[in-house]
Amino acid sequence: MSELGFSKSEMMIAAAARELATARVCFVGVGLPNIAVNLAKRTVAPDLEMVYEAGVFGARPARLPLSIGDPTIVTGATAVVSMFELFGYYLQRGLVDVGFLGAAQIDRFGNINTTVIGDYERPRTRLPGSGGACEIAINAREVFVIMRQSKRSFVDRIDFRTSPGNLGGAEQSEAIRRAGGWNGRGPSVVVTDLGIWHFDDTGEMRLDSLHPGATLEEVRATIAWEPKVSADLQTTPPPTAEELRLVREELDPGGIYTK
Amino acid sequence: MSELGFSKSEMMIAAAARELATARVCFVGVGLPNIAVNLAKRTVAPDLEMVYEAGVFGARPARLPLSIGDPTIVTGATAVVSMFELFGYYLQRGLVDVGFLGAAQIDRFGNINTTVIGDYERPRTRLPGSGGACEIAINAREVFVIMRQSKRSFVDRIDFRTSPGNLGGAEQSEAIRRAGGWNGRGPSVVVTDLGIWHFDDTGEMRLDSLHPGATLEEVRATIAWEPKVSADLQTTPPPTAEELRLVREELDPGGIYTK
């Protein structure tokens, strides 16, 4: 907890949740996306339909799901289907507006690695792998990313491209996505513990908002390239009392995500 | 009704049912196959699992199903599934022992037409078409056919090959089925109103049993080619009292199939 009365993680989760204000159908990834989307559902987006890759459409979890396959996402849901149908009829059919992902490494164009650090055959660190991320990145209409910044995570070149972002830039990405008939337009926002990044016309991420207490020096110190910063850089409004109450009392009372 | 105390259709249905004595899983076609398989289930094959293309495995109809999608095949069944699963997971996976089909035209090698009489583009008579017959003929381990004999149905050359039988003969059929990875070995029996035909080593049908009251002259008069007749031609045992009771009182009290 900082002097501001909220932690960096709490700010990150609140900022990520607010980005979902206009989304209708969101595919919820494991970890931080899970808590951010559940916060959005309780605040800015009460009509948000949550899709869990485990096979749930229209979840209404009575508690924060402990994993993306928690029984609380089933009880009271609109529909429970096989994973073939979830990935085929919902995601691949183009019914998902936002895919919300975490990442171990990301590059300036929003390409994501969740597979290995180091060489694939002889990895320094073996990460979980794709799960549904690869097809979410391709088939969700847009992709939101939530992750903490560090020189090890915001890298010049990711060690393995698990899930495509804007590839080598917007022009190439748009051409390939159009030619290949992808549903997805690619990543549109990255929310970190320091700020909010959107993607500019070249397909590169640009810092549009800095969280209260964070500095541009901190941003530059936790990113491997010289970042683009908006000429009209905003300060993210701090978490509201209600957002903090929901995170602390309902969604993460154990402080697993917000420590 | 003949002097024998039973009709030709009753004899045909009883003879067809008996052929199922050793079958375990049978895919039930519309029409005559439906009543024959239901009779088998009540007599020689109480453990027979009936598969209906409408999406039912393990049907236990309390009455003769009026169609192959009757609600009585659902109530009390083992499993009801989508038609994608029925055709994919059951039939195409190779779980069906016997596919039981009817036909409008058949040739000496058991190739079947249920599509058109005449030219496809300008048909003299438009028939129902394949339904599931094409994939049943290919994927059921073996195929039983039940149909009445006539010069118009037992033809030298079928007008349209809806469902493959032994193609141009056993040698060709075995080669093509093996090379193509078909589940099915092809047709093994044709039960008619006059007798029971099996397929010999050349893949051509051979009359192995003549129903009581039927004559070889009648057989030759209702078939467009010179038929093979077994050197050891049998006489089909007449319908038992129990078979007749089941058909007349339980399965077809209206006489729709047995008139």
Add this chain to the structure above:
Amino acid sequence: MTGKVTSMRDAVAALVRDGDTVAIEGFTHLIGFSAGHEIVRQRKRDLVLARMTPDVIYDQMIAGGVARKLIFSWLGNPGVGGLNAIRRRIEPASLAGEPPLEIEEYSHFGMVARYTAGATNLPFMPLRSYFESDLPKANPLIRPIKSPYSDEVLYCVPPLNPDVAIIHAQRADASGDTQIWGLLGCQKEAAFAADRVIVVVEELVDESVVRADPNRTVIPGLIVDAVVVEPFGAHPSYVQGAYDRDNRFYLDWDPISRDEDKVQAWLREWVYDLPDRAAYVEKLGAERIASLRPGPAPSGSVDYGSYR
């Protein structure tokens, strides 16, 4: 609890357009007769009608002049005989100079695979059928495809994405979250494949009923444009647990359908001259309807557990 609930008249007027590809699915079970009749009543034209088993409803619709083309896999009056009004539009001997109904023909699994490709946004779906059959010659959209893992060649079919799918069901809530039990046919696939979806139900229920058993949901409201509440809308077909197939109707249709004048008279009496399904049900009579009620056979309840 209004949500997407509307009348059949408004749903068909707003969502079915001349020239559309329309799929009324339901394999022997839950056939959308009331929707089909409304399409005839509104004199829609040039439709491409898709359906695995055209059944009596498409015989009536095609007699009503709404269609220019039929996509199907089995053309019959199940358990009775042929579909004579459709046959008159196909067999040259009975065409009398009129252009024939265009047909595009598959096997059952081919039709199911087409809807599945449509529902999953795939450009093709492979299947083990059509080997050594004349069907690929009759329909060049059935094409061979080679496996990338061996020399094996099988067949495939292209996606079928109807402009409108119309699905009859036991129940839905006002958002269109729809549940079906009994035969499922290819309704889920057809609905997900379609651009617009009309759900017609026997019963409108609160969303709590649907959410109490989410595994029973076949179609989510997400893809549903209109919910029409029309009890007995599937007559003369049936609704598992609600009413039986009216076999007498299917038998009676056979002689009617053999005579074009009788068909048109039937359409006048039962479709054009009636305002809606409620009037049809009233005309059918309480006695006939009562004769179709099955006895009870409850599924029993399972426990999903409350996790707070």
Add this chain to the structure above:
Amino acid sequence: MTGKVTSMRDAVAALVRDGDTVAIEGFTHLIGFSAGHEIVRQRKRDLVLARMTPDVIYDQMIAGGVARKLIFSWLGNPGVGGLNAIRRRIEPASLAGEPPLEIEEYSHFGMVARYTAGATNLPFMPLRSYFESDLPKANPLIRPIKSPYSDEVLYCVPPLNPDVAIIHAQRADASGDTQIWGLLGCQKEAAFAADRVIVVVEELVDESVVRADPNRTVIPGLIVDAVVVEPFGAHPSYVQGAYDRDNRFYLDWDPISRDEDKVQAWLREWVYDLPDRAAYVEKLGAERIASLRPGPAPSGSVDYGSYR
């Protein structure tokens, strides 16, 4: 009511053979821990373990030395962190000269598509994934395929047909007719794809219970070789309506799994030194088990109708 009912010991001894490809499926829900432990206890060897999310059960099995290869799509302790015993068999820095665990990696939809191809007896299944990803480079079994209807190229995966699939479920009858509610994962596909199937259930029921609700049946006895009745056999994962995920166990596993000695000590205490699941449940204690019981949330009953 004996039928296919047998003990876990006999089922695993008879149906799981050294060198087999074994799929214990269940996506976060209904994970077959008791079956996995029995495979460790019987010291099976050289297995190819397939599972979308290897989870703690495969961390334990691989620590138990049963596997030579892993086929998967997401390798983690969900909501907690990594699977450390497996990582020690993959990361060169911790291998200490031993041969690494062979891996074959997909995305989730890729694994689902592999089982679906296996269940439908197709030589490949196309999907819209892997575009511009490094996964096809890492796994040459993920291959491009061109549509026969356009110039479009997508990817496909080959079928996965396990020698044995092991499925945990709420209930089955003695013939193996099995029902599941809640998350269905890819269990149906894995079971139909497999040559042999072991079903492990919380409750053995009369066939009349299954047949009262045939739409709820996920796996028919037709493809089931053995039915094992082991309440709490999915602990520490959960069974919808019966018990909750034991999250404490997943958290506790993390520090244990970071230390090979602690892992082996855990396996001795909870697997090798116990005869069966009943002993495990007893050792776990009534209090812990009671703490995992959810409140009630009944599905309600629907009517299938009696048609005679």
